[in-house]
Amino acid sequence: MSATISDIARLAETSTASVSLYLNDRNTNRVGVKVKGRIDEAVEKLNYRPHLFARSLSKHASNTVGMIFPTLRPLFINPYTNGILAGIQSVASEHHFNLLFFPTIGETSKEVTRFQVENSMGCDGYILFSTRFCRKEDIESNIKQIKRTKQAFVTINIPYQEEDINQVIIPGLEDAYGVDYLVKKGHKYIMLMAGRKDGINTSKIVDSYKKYIEAANLRFKEEYILYADYNSNKAKQLFSEYFSKYPEVTAICSMSDLMALGVYSALYDMKLSVGQDVSVIGRNNSDFSALMHPPLTTVDLHMFEAGVTVQRLLIEAIRGEAQGKKEYVESDVIERSSVSTN
């Protein structure tokens, strides 16, 4: 068994109170210098480490953020998600917060959320981190569950909700900005490479695609929308197939850089040149996008910044200084050379 504060007190011939006092504030003057010395010795000798959970229990604060992750797949596999996590961890670290990830147990988003919420009492605050796996109908259920706890929480990765919950919103998630960009570059026949047909943001993306097309007095064509499930191979295959059907298309807006890579590959096989013959815009500003040939013009969603914003907002919420607060993280276009003026 590891040493406890009483062991230290005994060895240092003092009380647990003094030990606790000193260990929590080395500069306290409520403990004498000689006693301090003896405590130091004892700590060193017994290799004492304060018990995280005992301390949390006693202080009514754990300095821990609970990560509610309604997903069935393992965490940490999605670069987009990881970007946000990096931002969260960065700020959490500055403020001495731990990050606690729970098992993803259950068959549905709802079940996973329930399990995690029920088994996470004791954290100072929670981040409800939705994923592509969530359907629209899941979201409300998840929010309701976490709301019942009456503890501080922030949502990320879901569209604006009317409810008075703290949210970090990334408008670029639900918008095909790239289409607007292509329109402004003079393109008239623009394909959309979307993700999962039933995905959390897909219908809004399609709406915005339509909006941009119609605002420019162009013709909206359902057939120009391809759903490749964020899979680059599928994107390649779908694009090959449909591009030969619709040779009038001069540009394609992809909702991920990886799918854009699939498009590049398809065009390469067709001996067409990206940028010159066909314009392509991606999304995410992935590490590889700058070195593709030609370098990919892409929409940067600023995931890291979003993560930073989430954790900052959560800290406010924990302090009771935020409720129903909505923060927006804007996206922008990184112009490289895969798009030409038409």
Next chain:
Amino acid sequence: MSATISDIARLAETSTASVSLYLNDRNTNRVGVKVKGRIDEAVEKLNYRPHLFARSLSKHASNTVGMIFPTLRPLFINPYTNGILAGIQSVASEHHFNLLFFPTIGETSKEVTRFQVENSMGCDGYILFSTRFCRKEDIESNIKQIKRTKQAFVTINIPYQEEDINQVIIPGLEDAYGVDYLVKKGHKYIMLMAGRKDGINTSKIVDSYKKYIEAANLRFKEEYILYADYNSNKAKQLFSEYFSKYPEVTAICSMSDLMALGVYSALYDMKLSVGQDVSVIGRNNSDFSALMHPPLTTVDLHMFEAGVTVQRLLIEAIRGEAQGKKEYVESDVIERSSVSTN
């Protein structure tokens, strides 16, 4: 304040003992049916959630894995690291383990480790996850610190250590397998694109490069080794510069796919064809590597599998069934079309 077990007991007109008993085993026959019913009602009504930390304290087990991460940069930004984390989380989840990440506080690897070890008492076991940021001299210090706690732990991402610690070892991390592959394909002048000159594995990689070169009776040339810090732009620039100096080179082994992408880009600018004029092999089997042009032949380190192995070994260690155990995760070459026979 949230409801506690006593609140439940009071409302259900029973004792905390019965509540605890029932809540931890719905099928227990040490609690009467009627009492069970009343407890259910009370739990529902008061929206009770058991306190994670109180439970851990009492049970002498937290079902939590502490992640010791000696790094200065934010976590979750390195795809390689994230692959391992995904494997860890996947197994942890199956076994109902939480993952706890601590702040990365300190100026050096040693300081960060110290902070995390000192402030993490209470976890059932620990994973010491070294990063590129660790120098060789840091590793021993970090191990010593975590060893002092006498708790179960497993190391990942460091070379084999003589000590009787549990380790998951990825030989491919310290080996330039790609060079061997290129040699066998008949190449005689092979460049090595390495990472950081002072990196944890770099010197071993260089040794293995030399070993493969000399085993094939080829001439080892210091100048063929480039250090691009795992940065694709730097790789591009360095390669451009040195390849024109040493035009006899027919193949390059890159220690990451991203750096290989830099090489592709450089060759493209030189109007040379990858695969035909110059062979390239990468490492990591990154998501984008299969769709590069030409598809990149690469060494797959099996990060996810490594993570799975780490967490499995840790669970053994927690049960007291593993000490000084070394597990190996082997790599293999994914053959695509960026390497030709010379």
Next chain:
DNA sequence: TTGTAGGCGTTATCAA
């Protein structure tokens, strides 16, 4: 400046 004692929310022992 130091020490005593009660409480944080659980679980577990033991007697009823």
Next chain:
DNA sequence: TTGATAACGCCTACAA
């Protein structure tokens, strides 16, 4: 079947 009650390790009045 039930219910007191003593841990678990720490913090913090409060008293001395």
